[in-house]
Amino acid sequence: xxxxxxxxxxxxxxxxxxxxxxxxxxxxxxxxxxxxxxxxxxxxxxxxxxxxxxxxxxxxxxxxxxxxxxxxxxxxxxxxxxxxxxxxxxxxxxxxxxxxxxxxxxxxxxxxxxxxxxxxxxxxxxxxxxxxxxxxxxxxxxxxxxxxxxxxxxxxxxxxxxxxxxxxxxxxxxxxxxxxxxxxxxxxxxxx
Numbered sequence: 001x002x003x004x005x006x007x008x009x010x011x012x013x014x015x016x017x018x019x020x021x022x023x024x025x026x027x028x029x030x031x032x033x034x035x036x037x038x039x040x041x042x043x044x045x046x047x048x049x050x051x052x053x054x055x056x057x058x059x060x061x062x063x064x065x066x067x068x069x070x071x072x073x074x075x076x077x078x079x080x081x082x083x084x085x086x087x088x089x090x091x092x093x094x095x096x097x098x099x100x101x102x103x104x105x106x107x108x109x110x111x112x113x114x115x116x117x118x119x120x121x122x123x124x125x126x127x128x129x130x131x132x133x134x135x136x137x138x139x140x141x142x143x144x145x146x147x148x149x150x151x152x153x154x155x156x157x158x159x160x161x162x163x164x165x166x167x168x169x170x171x172x173x174x175x176x177x178x179x180x181x182x183x184x185x186x187x188x189x190x191x192x
Contacts, residue, residue, distance in 0.1 A: 007096060
């Protein structure tokens with residue numbers, strides 16, 4: 001019988017050592033490195049292609065079924081259709097590519113997600129779709145701590161680095177379309 005050991009959780013010093021690489025993320029164009037659909041709680045499907053829809057978000061994902069404490073009626077929050085994480089942060093905390101999906105996000109972009117670079121209202125062209133960054137904060141949870149450790153949670157949610165959005169950002173679909181692994185996410189100006 002073979003026992004499979006999970007990667008150990010990185011220490012704060014190890015996480016801090018990877019911050020410079022994260023901060024080198026592209027500003028205007030970023031590659032879509034991973035697409036994950038969450039068909040049910042705890043389930044993950046890694047996709048090479050997905051469809052983004054105005055009412056469903058990522059088609060086949062359970063976003064619409066997830067209650068939100070931020071909504072008076074407990075329904076899914078319309079500004080939290082898509083959870084996006086910086087691929088470099090995911091690589092750092094997860095340590096192995098097949099563990100990125102454990103972060104619970106749907107899209108992993110090699111792109112600077114900081115509030116300075118992508119403030120709420122920023123639009124990104126991705127594949128044939130258009131998405132918009134929303135103001136809803138994206139923070140870690142108990143599951144993130146269990147999968148990546150307390151130091152990882154402190155690292156991504158540090159008050160000193162809150163504006164970097166290391167845990168990620170929320171977005172909504174503005175124009176439906178198809179996205180594919182390797183697509184480039186491009187910031188759109190209002191003149192485009």
